[in-house]
Amino acid sequence: MIHPLAVALVILTGALAVFGIVSTVLGKPPERPIVLAVGVVESLLVAQALIAAVRVLGGVRPAETSTFLIYLLVSVCVLPFFLQFARAEPNRWGGAVIAVGAVAMGVVVLRLLELWAGAHV
Amino acid sequence: MSEPAPEQRATATGPGRVLIAVYAIFALSATARAGVQLATKFHEAPLAYLLSAFSGVVYILATIGLARTGPAARRLAWTAVSIELVGVLVVGSLSVFDRAAFPSATVWSGYGAGYGWVPLVLPLLGLFWLFRTGRNGVGKAR
Numbered sequence: 001m002i003h004p005l006a007v008a009l010v011i012l013t014g015a016l017a018v019f020g021i022v023s024t025v026l027g028k029p030p031e032r033p034i035v036l037a038v039g040v041v042e043s044l045l046v047a048q049a050l051i052a053a054v055r056v057l058g059g060v061r062p063a064e065t066s067t068f069l070i071y072l073l074v075s076v077c078v079l080p081f082f083l084q085f086a087r088a089e090p091n092r093w094g095g096a097v098i099a100v101g102a103v104a105m106g107v108v109v110l111r112l113l114e115l116w117a118g119a120h121v
Numbered sequence: 122m123s124e125p126a127p128e129q130r131a132t133a134t135g136p137g138r139v140l141i142a143v144y145a146i147f148a149l150s151a152t153a154r155a156g157v158q159l160a161t162k163f164h165e166a167p168l169a170y171l172l173s174a175f176s177g178v179v180y181i182l183a184t185i186g187l188a189r190t191g192p193a194a195r196r197l198a199w200t201a202v203s204i205e206l207v208g209v210l211v212v213g214s215l216s217v218f219d220r221a222a223f224p225s226a227t228v229w230s231g232y233g234a235g236y237g238w239v240p241l242v243l244p245l246l247g248l249f250w251l252f253r254t255g256r257n258g259v260g261k262a263r
Binding site: 064066067070074078082085086089091093094096097100101104 | 133134135136138139141142143146149150153156157160161
């Protein structure tokens with residue numbers, strides 16, 4: 001893991017959640033801007049997962065390594081499904097669906113950080 | 122918005138989709154958590170870990186019931202969400218009054234305090250949503 005990237009992801013998933021909630025409040029269906037926002041967050045999550053996976057393969061052992069790897073997998077899998085689910089019925093509630101996914105991924109990144117802090121090389 | 126619906130409203134529409142999203146997250150986290158617990162340290166707290174797995178299954182069934190349309194799916198959702206409410210109340214109470222039985226946390230321990238109380242609020246929202254969307258059809262059927 002790269003600490004600044006993880007911290008940035010916690011902030012960005014929070015921002016994405018706010019974006020989603022605002023579009024629900026304004027009654028807007030999920031369109032291009034929020035799709036792009038999800039794309040940016042997802043790309044960074046994938047980058048983080050790759051970096052972390054390479055470092056684990058390189059011998060770093062986070063606390064509870066198997067849990068850590070499951071969290072890594074979850075961190076990249078959820079948002080694509082949620083984006084699709086949000087856009088399948090294009091109305092105001094799509095934004096809130098994306099917000100739920102974003103908050104969950106923020107929590108996942110926090111858990112990853114916690115486990116990584118307990119790592120030993 | 123409020124055009125009279127001839128049939129029951131499907132649960133997987135409008136705000137129901139947000140509910141399903143939250144259920145899906147809990148289905149995933151409870152199941153994954155239980156999987157790791159059962160695989161790596163089952164002997165430490167068998168009851169807590171089996172309850173973890175049970176809660177995961179309940180969340181999965183509730184997600185499926187709410188996401189699909191039709192009387193069978195609605196029955197499944199009613200059953201799963203009711204079990205979920207009983208589960209969080211019983212396990213929550215046990216974990217508060219009999220700590221020895223729960224040396225390790227489950228999703229429902231402390232009424233879901235470790236998960237921002239969402240496990241306590243979620244079944245109430247689920248039952249409310251099932252009631253709201255089911256009302257039309259029930260009135261018509263009789």
